Each structure stands twice: as structure tokens, then as C-alpha cells.
Amino acid sequence: xxxxxIIQDFPALLMQENGKRLVxxxxxxxxxxxxxxxxxxxxxxxxxxxNPHRGVYELGARATKAHENARKSVAEFLHTExxxxxxxxxxxxxxxxxxxxxxxxxxxxGDEIALSVAEHHSNLVPWQRVAKAKGAVLKFLYxxxxxxxxxxxxxxxxxxKTRLVAIAEVSNVLGLRAPVEKIVSQARKAGAxxxxxxxxxxxxxxxxxxxxxxxxxxxxxHKLYGPMGVGVLYGKKELLEKMPPFLSGGDxxxxxxxxxxxxxxxxxxxxxGTRNVGxxxxxxxxxxYINSIGYDEIMAHERDLMEYAIGKLKEIxxxxxxxxxxxxxxxxxxxxxxxxVHPHDTASILDAEGVAVRAGHHxxxxxxxxxxxxxxxxxxxxxxxxxxxxxxxxxxxxxxxxYMGLGN
Ligand code: PMP
Numbered sequence: 001x002x003x004x005x006i007i008q009d010f011p012a013l014l015m016q017e018n019g020k021r022l023v024x025x026x027x028x029x030x031x032x033x034x035x036x037x038x039x040x041x042x043x044x045x046x047x048x049x050x051n052p053h054r055g056v057y058e059l060g061a062r063a064t065k066a067h068e069n070a071r072k073s074v075a076e077f078l079h080t081e082x083x084x085x086x087x088x089x090x091x092x093x094x095x096x097x098x099x100x101x102x103x104x105x106x107x108x109x110g111d112e113i114a115l116s117v118a119e120h121h122s123n124l125v126p127w128q129r130v131a132k133a134k135g136a137v138l139k140f141l142y143x144x145x146x147x148x149x150x151x152x153x154x155x156x157x158x159x160x161k162t163r164l165v166a167i168a169e170v171s172n173v174l175g176l177r178a179p180v181e182k183i184v185s186q187a188r189k190a191g192a193x194x195x196x197x198x199x200x201x202x203x204x205x206x207x208x209x210x211x212x213x214x215x216x217x218x219x220x221x222h223k224l225y226g227p228m229g230v231g232v233l234y235g236k237k238e239l240l241e242k243m244p245p246f247l248s249g250g251d252x253x254x255x256x257x258x259x260x261x262x263x264x265x266x267x268x269x270x271x272x273g274t275r276n277v278g279x280x281x282x283x284x285x286x287x288x289y290i291n292s293i294g295y296d297e298i299m300a301h302e303r304d305l306m307e308y309a310i311g312k313l314k315e316i317x318x319x320x321x322x323x324x325x326x327x328x329x330x331x332x333x334x335x336x337x338x339x340x341v342h343p344h345d346t347a348s349i350l351d352a353e354g355v356a357v358r359a360g361h362h363x364x365x366x367x368x369x370x371x372x373x374x375x376x377x378x379x380x381x382x383x384x385x386x387x388x389x390x391x392x393x394x395x396x397x398x399x400x401x402x403y404m405g406l407g408n
Contacts, residue, residue, distance in 0.1 A: 002297065006384050009034040009289075013384055020354030023392045028172050028200060028333050028380035029358055030222045033282075037226055040285035044278045052277055053251055053268075063277055070280035071267070077287045078217065078234050079208040086233040086240075086270045087280055091199040092122035094218035094233035095166075097246040097270060098195050099126035102216075103164065105244055109135035111163040114192070116141045116149060116178065117370050118171040121363040123197045127166055136163075142370065147174040147323030154179065154186050162192040169201035173364050173378065174323030175333030177201065184213050193239065199223055203382065204302060204331040206295045209234050221279060225382075226286035230279035233270075240266040247272040298383050305381050306330040309390045316397060322371060335362070335378045338400050343377045346400050350377075353396040355389075 007013050012032040015022050024032060050063040068082070075082040088094045103126070107113065113127050117140045131138050141157045144150050158165055165187045170177050180196065187194045193215040198207050202219045209217050216239075221230035235243075245252055245263055249272040254262040263269045290298070306327035313319050318339040323330075338346050347359035358378045361368045368374060379393055401407060 002293075003301065003384060003386050006034075006293070007386075009036065010384055011035065011038070017354050017356070018352060023355040023385075023389045025379040025381065025385065025389065025393060026356050026358045027203070027382035027385075028223070028362075028378060030228065031203065031225045031382050032384070033225055033227070034286075034289050036289050037282045037285045041227060041278050041282040044281040048281075049278070051274055066281050067275060067277045070277070070284040073284040073287050074232055078232075079210050080234055081237070083266055084234055084237055084240065086235065086267045087275055088218075088231035088233055089229055089276070090222070090231035091120075091197060091218045091220040092231070094216075094231045095123050095195065095197065096126045097233055098216050098218075098235070099130050101243045101246045101270075102193070102239065103127070103130035104133060107131075107134045107136050107163055110161065111136045112139045112159070112161040113137070113164045113166065114139045114141060114158050114162050115166040116143070116168065116171075118143060118147075118174060118364060118367045119166065119168055120172055120197065120199070121365070123166050123168060123195070124366065127164075137161075140366075141167075143174070143176075143323075147171075147176050148329075149178055149183075151179070151182055154182055158183070158186040158190050158192065160190060162187065162190045164193050164195065166195040166197070168197040168199070169207070170198075170204065170331045170333070171323070171364075171367075172200045172333065173335050173362050173367055173376070175200075175330045175335070175380075176323050177205075177329065177331055180212055180214070188213075200333065201331065205299060215239055221283040221286065224283070224286050225289060226283035227276075227279040229276050230283050232283075235266075237266065240270070245269050245272070249273055293383060301383060302332055302381060303327055305385055305387065305390060306332075306334070308387050309334055309379070309381075309393070312390060312394045313397075316394075318401065319397065322373075322376060332382065333378060333380045335376045337373065337376050338397065340406055341400055341404055343375045345404060346377050346397070349400045349403050350393070350396040353392065353399070355392050355396045357393070 010032045048062040050060040052064040052067040071082045195216040196214040198219040217234040222228040252272040322335045343359035
């Protein structure tokens with residue numbers, strides 16, 4: 001099986017935790033790194049490190065090349081042009097850039113911003129701030145009982161007053177893909193721009209920003225087997241050109257005088273200060289790693305894991321799964337609770353068995369309110385997970401109620 005080979009690429013997965021093999025099922029929070037990513041990052045620091053766009057010397061030129069090559073690779077990955085790719089620190093910063101630069105400039109009093117109640121806080125709080133500053137109105141789309149956004153709900157909430165739609169392609173709690181095509185077509189009718197949070201989609205499926213015709217898209221390197229501290233924002237050229245800068249300072253200018261400034265061209269206008277080039281090189285290596293496996297293989301494997309895990313979980317009568325429990329719609333994430341057990345207790349007992357899952361509100365508190373829970377457990381999968389990992393999760397879950405003295 002290819003996973004046995006893949007695991008060998010990931011030093012962190014060869015570790016023992018609590019005397020047991022680590023079963024890492026918190027990939028929606030952050031993924032582990034293959035040796036290829038670690039090597040590329042180390043090699044950059046050993047051979048090419050300087051401040052890009054500054055030095056005229058050869059080493060500085062190599063750093064600039066590394067920075068711009070990484071941008072090219074990200075552009076190809078999203079099926080767009082390098083000038084439409086901005087490097088940030090993470091998805092959160094990418095979304096804040098759009099909120100502060102596009103939102104504060106172009107959203108006006110009485111305009112509506114449409115977003116799903118399932119948004120991660122990083123695709124909600126910046127829009128709350130824009131709405132407050134500009135007197136705009138937040139309109140929430142609510143999923144149906146199975147966790148999906150229906151056509152009816154989309155048509156009802158995205159209308160003539162909507163100026164911006166902010167939506168996650170895949171929810172970090174429900175693991176379901178939003179009907180992006182329908183949302184974009186409705187937004188076009190309304191004349192609204194679409195901001196797509198791809199943090200949980202790019203690890204599991206190809207994203208073609210041109211085909212989807214979204215205006216902005218954001219993701220984080222660290223959820224895609226790349227280093228922390230690097231994020232990506234895609235923006236349509238015509239929008240980026242008319243937007244004011246987000247952060248300002250060195251490297252984003254053309255010229256500065258005592259009382260005036262002209263800004264650099266895109267994308268540099270949005271990249272103030274020294275960049276995390278080592279991290280960008282690591283992200284480029286992560287993209288190469290994903291391409292070397294191929295999304296067809298990744299998706300087939302993850303579908304198999306989802307089917308296997310959901311099938312096993314459904315056999316346990318005291319487990320509640322949030323969102324439609326069907327592998328067909330799931331992308332890497334299964335959130336659940338065990339009846340009468342606090343999710344933190346479940347996660348602690350699983351940890352003792354060497355199984356790492358996340359418990360909490362997953363930075364999606366409005367969704368927790370909507371589901372009428374305060375927290376849940378989340379098992380999230382990646383290319384290196386196996387059916388044996390699922391077996392470990394299930395056997396751990398079967399022990400939880402017994403350990404809590406609640407019987408089976
Ligand atoms: N959006 C979604 C859907 C996420 O899952 C996350 C991370 N959990 C984020 C945004 C924020 O990502 P980051 O912390 O890397 O900025």
C-alpha cells in the first residue's frame with residue numbers, strides 16, 4: 001500500500017507517544033511534514049538565504065529567485081498567474097487582508113455581507129469588524145439538518161443588497177464541501193464578490209480559482225504539509241489593483257518622500273516587510289510532494305478512509321456524528337460526540353491510547369450554538385493515515401464510556 005511508503009517520509013509519524021505509535025488525527029489543525037519539505041527548507045537556509053528584492057549580490061538574487069519561484073508554483077497549483085498570488089502568514093491574515101483592504105474601501109452602509117454560520121472565526125470576526133465600521137449587515141446562511149447549504153437558502157440570503165460573500169469551501173467541523181458553484185452564480189447575479197476560504201479544501205481536492213471564478217481565495221501552508229508561518233491569498237488582478245495596501249512599510253513601495261508615497265505593483269503592494277522565504281520554499285516542496293502523489297490518489301485514499309471510519313462509527317449506538325454521515329460528501333473531517341461524555345474527556349482518553357484528536361469549539365462557536373452543543377471531538381485525516389489508524393480510533397472510542405464508568 002502506498003501509505004506505508006508515504007509514512008516513511010514523515011519523521012513525526014515514526015514517533016511513539018505515551019509508549020504507543022502516534023495515530024495523528026488532528027490534520028485539520030495542522031499536518032505533519034514530509035522529509036522533502038524539511039530538506040527543501042534547510043537547503044534554502046544553507047545555500048540561498050538573504051533578504052529578497054534587496055541585495056544586488058548573487059546570494060540576494062538566489063533568495064529573490066526562491067521567493068518568486070515559490071510564488072510561481074503556488075500560482076500553478078491554483079491555476080492562475082503569479083501576480084495574483086500574495087504571500088501572507090496564514091489563512092487568517094489573508095482573510096484580514098481582504099476585509100481591511102477590500103472591505104473597508106468598498107463595503108458601504110446598508111450593504112450586506114453573506115456568510116455561513118459554519119465559518120471559522122477567521123472568516124467571521126474580520127467581517128464583523130468591517131460591518132461595524134461601515135454600517136453593513138451580516139446575513140447568515142444556515143445549513144439544513146444534514147449540514148448542507150441548500151439552493152433555496154443561497155437564493156434567499158444572497159440578493160440585491162449583497163456586496164460580498166465569505167464562505168469556506170470545506171467546513172473545518174462538518175467536513176462538507178459548500179456548493180461553491182451555486183454560491184458564485186448567485187453572487188454574480190447580485191453583483192457581489194466571493195471570498196473563498198480554502199484552508200480545509202486544498203489539502204483534500206484540487207482548487208482551480210479560475211474555473212470556480214471566485215474573486216479571492218485563501219489557504220495556509222501548514223495544513224498542506226508545508227511549514228507554519230506562510231499563507232496564500234489569491235485575488236483577481238483587477239480587484240487587487242484597485243485595492244489600497246493592507247500593511248505598509250518596506251518593500252511594498254515604488255518611491256517614498258517626506259509627505260508622499262507611490263506603491264509598488266501587485267503583488268508586492270501587499271507584501272510589506274521581510275518575507276518568510278524559507279517557509280515559502282517549504283510550501284513549494286509540499287506542493288511538489290502532493291503533485292508527486294496526485295489528487296486522484298489522495299482523494300481515492302481519503303474517500304476509502306472516510307467510508308471505513310463512518311461505517312465503523314455508525315455501528316456504535318452512542319456516537320453522534322455532526323453533518324451528513326456519508327463518505328461521499330466528507331473531506332477529511334469527522335466531528336462527533338459520545339453520549340454523556342464531555343469531548344475533552346474523550347480526547348484525553350484517546351490520547352492515552354496514542355490517538356491525537358481535537359476537542360473544543362474548533363473556532364466555530366456560532367456553528368456550535370446552531371448545533372446546540374458547546375464542543376465536540378474532531379478526527380481529521382490526511383494522506384498518511386491508514387485503516388489501522390481508524391481501527392485505533394474506534395477501539396479507543398469503544399473504551400471511553402467504560403473508562404468513565406458508564407458501561408458500554
Ligand atoms: N479557515 C478554516 C476553515 C480553518 O480550518 C482554519 C484553521 N483551523 C482557518 C481558517 C485559519 O487558519 P490559520 O490558523 O492557519 O490562519
